[in-house]
Amino acid sequence: MHTPSRAPGFWPLALFFAAFVLFMYGPMLVIVVLSLQGPDGGLTFPMRGWSWHWFTKLAEGLGVVDIGAALRRSLGLGLVVMVLTVVFSVLAGLAFRKRLWGGNTLFFVVVASLIMPSIIVSLGIGLEFRLVDVVLKSLLPALGWQDMADTYNTSLGLYTSALGAHLTWTLPFGLLIMFAIFNRFNPAYEEAARDLGATPWQTFRHVVLPLIAPSVVGIGMFGFTLSWDEIARTSQAIGDVNTLPLELQGLTTTVTTPAIYALGTVTMVVSFAVMGLTVGLSRWLAGRQRARQQAA
Secondary structure, eight states: OOOOOOOTTHHHHHHHHHHHHHHHHHHHHHHHHHHTOOTTOOSSSSOOOOOSHHHHHHHHOBTTBOHHHHHHHHHHHHHHHHHHHHHHHHHHHHHTTSOOTTHHHHHHHHHHTTTSOHHHHHHHHHHHHHHHHHHHHHHHHHTTOHHHHHHOOOSOSTTTHHHHHHHHHHHHHHHHHHHHHHHSOOTHHHHHHHHTTOOHHHHIIIIIHHHHHHHHHHHHHHHHHHHHTOOHHHHTTSOSOOOHHHHHHHHTTTOOSTHHHHHHHHHHHHHHHHHHHHHHHHHHHHHHHHHHHHHO
């Protein structure tokens, strides 16, 4: 059987693609490998044994840094950002299906945060909340709430300023995805549901949502992973606590053992686990949707 020959440019392009994949995933592989060294391991090659020693050390803590608390903060913030990103993106996508007064301006305002330097966004949000602190500290005594003013510290926090900073990063992606989905959405399905007597809520719940569900899951993945890895937009807007990426960044200048690689491996595993679950759930929803269409 004759095998067709490759095009002249196939092998150069294949080698370029292989080099790109190695460049992208090679550093991750190096971090994982170095995190599996024995007790005498260092920060560079050659390897000195194989063990889970540095993961055990990581579980015990790295100096004064509470890795477990930072992990819980990052997970909690990531989940809240994921939920809010999904809800706001879907609602915005539905709203933009109709002609809105000032819709173009609103769209550019939302997307503009993608082109703003992340550190500037973080500084701006931190400054805004510090101004809120100044106003509240002067307003509370004037209202007769002196005790509250004495105990008040700051409005900067994980689920206030840091949450807002992360949403400035995740919402534009979610909105752009929903625009792409609804641009391809066939309104005939909704018209058929209305002809059968479905209310707007029933139409959305039983027709629209099942059709867009795989994409909604993808938006949730974007929301969580972008929040999970975010450093710059969090640095000036989180207050007196740190997320796991911020702790990891700080430890790079103080920790001189492979424990720092073990922490990097843990964060990477969480990201890949979320992406794997998302892909699996999206495929399951897509298969369920095809089965319903075939049954109908």
